Amino acid sequence: MLTSGFAHLFKKKWSLIMSLSSLPPDRKVVLITGASSGIGEATARHLAFQNHQVVLGARRTDRVEAIARDIEAAGGRALARTLDVTSLDSMRAFVEAACQAFGGIDVLINNAGVMPLSFVEDLCIEEWNRMIDVNLRGVLHGIAAVLPLMREQRSGHIINVASVSAHRVDPTAAIYCATKFAVRALSEGLRQESKELRVTVVSPGLTRTELFDGISAQEARLAAQSMVEQASIPPSAVAKAIGFAISQPEDVDVNEVIVRPTRQQ
Incomplete structure (x- = not known):
């Protein structure tokens, strides 16, 4: 029979072994844009919990x-x-900051995005340009910044966060959908050109984030908020899908994942 002291030590050691065995075999350096809230924040916390080293980027430094x-x-x-x-x-x-801190880059998650919905006839041109600059040009900048390094090391993983709006078009969302369709097309083109890199598109459905706060058109904002209240998922659900794609073996490329509420049409 085990003494109480030895039994306590055994349980503690077994708990540590089980904890370590649950960690991923590869600790990766993961860069996340738009990491100050929502999906970006949830992904940073989830991946850090899985023992990855995360680099968070956003305009809101604090x-x-x-x-x-x-x-x-x-x-x-x-x-x-x-x-x-x-x-x-x-x-x-x-x-460069990520390379200096952690010695390299394994994964880039292009997550930053804006969604100021409005009808096309409202001619909210500044909002159109903002969506193009953040949702599409921002993804291109991310790819341009990491691709030379990933080509040199002959490995890497680029994950682009799109949307179910990359698969369907709804009123007030024409420009937003256009940027997300473009991200999906860009991702597929990059995937076809890449024999050593992994490319994943993650398309969330209605998710409870701050994205809806940026809708200036009152009618569109109220409609979007109503849909979120009726059927939505937490950002952590998308974070787990991203974690799944990253966790696959290097010769397995999860190309596309759609994550939406069960109740969303």
Whole structure:
């Protein structure tokens, strides 16, 4: 019979072994844009919990720094940097900071996005340009910043967060859908050109994030908020899908994942 002291030590050691066995075999360096809230924040926290090293980028520096501190306090590895995805120089500086801190890059998650919905006839041209700059040009800047490094190391994983709006078009969302259709097309083209890189498109459905707060058109904002209240998923559901794609063996490329509420049409 085990003595109480030995039994306690055995249980503690077994708990540690089980905890370590649940960690992924490869700790990766993962860059996440738009990491100050929503899907980006949830993904950073989820991947850090899975023992990956995460680099958080967003315009709201105070917010990503607070999230990084939370991760570090919980025993994870995280770095926060100010990032404007519409600037190629800013994106390159973000990538350089990650390389200096962690010695390289394994995964880039192009997550930053905006969604100021409105009818086309409203001619909200500044909002159109903003969506093009963030949702599409921002993804291109991310790819341009990491692709040379990934080509040189002959490995890497680029994950582009699109939307179910990359598969369907709805009133007030024509421009937003256009940017997300473009991200999906860009991702497929990059995938076909890449024999050593993995490329994944993750398309979330209605998700409870701050994305809807940026809708200036009152009618469109109220309609979107109503849909979210009726059927939506938490950002953590999308984060888990991203984690699944990253966790696959290097010779397995999860090309596309659609994650939507069961009740969403």
